[in-house]
Every structure is written in structure tokens, then in C-alpha cells.
Amino acid sequence: MSWLLIQGDARRILRGFSPGSIHLVVTSPPYPGVPLWGAEDEVQRICDEVMEECARVLVDGGVLCWQIANIPRGDRGLAPNVPLAVEKAAQCGLVWRGEIVWNKGSNAPPLGRMLDRPAIPPLCHEYILVFFKGNRAPREERAPSFGSMFNYAITSVWNIAPQSKSIGHPTPYPVALVERCIFLWSLEGEVVLDPFCGVGTTGVAAARMKRRFIGIDLNRDYLLIARRRISEEIVGSPNQPRLFLE
Numbered sequence: 001m002s003w004l005l006i007q008g009d010a011r012r013i014l015r016g017f018s019p020g021s022i023h024l025v026v027t028s029p030p031y032p033g034v035p036l037w038g039a040e041d042e043v044q045r046i047c048d049e050v051m052e053e054c055a056r057v058l059v060d061g062g063v064l065c066w067q068i069a070n071i072p073r074g075d076r077g078l079a080p081n082v083p084l085a086v087e088k089a090a091q092c093g094l095v096w097r098g099e100i101v102w103n104k105g106s107n108a109p110p111l112g113r114m115l116d117r118p119a120i121p122p123l124c125h126e127y128i129l130v131f132f133k134g135n136r137a138p139r140e141e142r143a144p145s146f147g148s149m150f151n152y153a154i155t156s157v158w159n160i161a162p163q164s165k166s167i168g169h170p171t172p173y174p175v176a177l178v179e180r181c182i183f184l185w186s187l188e189g190e191v192v193l194d195p196f197c198g199v200g201t202t203g204v205a206a207a208r209m210k211r212r213f214i215g216i217d218l219n220r221d222y223l224l225i226a227r228r229r230i231s232e233e234i235v236g237s238p239n240q241p242r243l244f245l246e
């Protein structure tokens with residue numbers, strides 16, 4: 001198995017990838033509307049351009065899992081991140097085949113104002129939008145039986161507690177969320193990409209599930225944490241994740 005981490009702007013890095021070189025993308029982009037990631041328009045542009053590249057590099061029958069939420073922006077209301085992602089995916093020729101509601105449960109930090117009138121119920125859920133390249137996945141015939149993952153495969157609401165930020169990133173997602181995506185939409189040995197890799201959560205799940213992995217992020221410190229986390233999953237393997245820093 002091989003793993004690769006690359007520091008840089010995913011838009012530029014992905015332009016160097018061959019078409020049809022990736023089987024599955026699982027990613028959580030910087031959310032437009034979250035000031036931490038920069039001006040909303042610019043973040044939206046990054047998301048759109050990276051999605052275009054993901055569509056180009058996926059194999060025919062490949063899958064893009066885009067984990068996103070509609071984020072409250074105070075008096076401007078919710079940032080419409082889900083509809084904008086769906087519209088962009090259609091422009092990229094991807095087919096919207098699934099919508100998973102990630103129920104973060106009551107532990108989730110409340111994003112809303114319950115005491116206002118009219119009240120704004122706190123958002124305790126996010127989404128995984130599932131897009132296929134092509135109308136059906138040619139690789140479906142080779143899919144393994146569901147086994148212990150059966151419970152996840154038959155429902156579009158996944159109850160998973162959020163990942164603690166103490167891992168070294170302000171907005172990590174949980175490994176369990178990615179494991180389900182990798183199980184449902186890829187096979188052992190295939191290549192999984194996360195163009196917004198952060199501290200490498202997708203890579204941890206990919207290593208556990210014997211998939212090859214490519215992670216890209218702008219931030220060097222996050223990638224150093226990613227390398228350590230992924231290495232811990234592949235103890236005893238001579239193939240430690242290679243890391244290319246700018």
C-alpha cells in the first residue's frame with residue numbers, strides 16, 4: 001500500500017494528476033461562511049475549483065463524498081453550502097446519488113439561537129453529499145457483502161459523535177464517518193483522495209481499510225500531524241506516508 005501527503009493549494013496540485021486516477025474522494029472542504037477559512041466568495045471559489053478537479057481525476061464510476069453544512073451567518077441567515085455544492089457538481093457532470101445526514105447528537109456545539117423569537121433551532125447535523133461520475137458505478141459488481149457495515153448501508157442518517165478539536169485541527173471530522181464512506185464506495189487497494197486533508201482523518205480510515213491514499217492541504221502543521229496519525233495505523237509496514245512540503 002502507498003500513502004502520499006502533499007502540501008500546497010489543492011487546485012494547483014490536482015492539475016498535475018491524470019484523468020481517471022482516483023477511485024474515491026472523501027473530503028470536507030473549508031466551509032464558505034466560516035470566517036476562519038477566509039472571505040466567503042474566495043472560499044466558494046476554492047471549493048468550486050477543487051470540485052471541478054475531483055470530477056476530472058475520478059475514474060468512470062468513481063464517487064465523490066462531499067461533507068458540508070449550511071452554516072449560520074448571523075443576520076445574513078444560513079450559508080447555502082448544500083445547494084451550491086449540488087449545483088456545482090451538476091455543472092461538473094457528476095450525478096447526485098445520495099445524501100447522508102450526519103447526526104452529531106446533542107453533544108454537538110449548538111449553532112443557533114434558541115432564546116430568540118422566532119427561535120432558531122440549533123443545527124446538530126451536517127451532510128455528506130454523494131456524487132457518482134457516470135450514471136452507475138461499473139465497479140458495483142465487485143462490491144463486497146456488507147457484513148458488519150450493513151446497518152450503515154441501509155440508512156441515510158448516521159449517528160456519529162463529533163471529533164474532538166484536541167487532535168490539533170479546528171474542524172476535524174470523525175474517522176468512523178469516513179470509514180463508512182470508504183467501505184460503501186471503494187474496494188481494497190483502490191486510491192482514495194482527500195484534497196482538504198487537514199490532520200489526515202481520511203488517511204487514517206484509508207490505512208485501516210487497506211486503501212491507498214493521497215492527501216493535500218495548504219497547512220504544513222496539519223500535514224505533520226496527519227503523517228503521525230497515519231503512521232500509527234501502519235505500524236510494522238515499511239511504507240510510511242511520504243510527505244512533500246513546499
Ligand SMILES: C[S@@+](CC[C@H](N)C(=O)[O-])C[C@H]1O[C@@H](n2cnc3c(N)ncnc32)[C@H](O)[C@@H]1O
Pocket residue numbers: 008009010011027028029030031046169171172173174195196197198199200201202216217218219222
Ligand atoms: C474542514 S477542514 C478539513 C479537516 C479534515 N477533514 C480533518 O479531519 O482533519 C478544511 C481544510 O482545508 C484546508 N484548505 C483550505 N484551502 C485549501 C486549498 N486551497 N488547498 C488545500 N487545502 C486547503 C485547510 O487548511 C483545512 O485543513
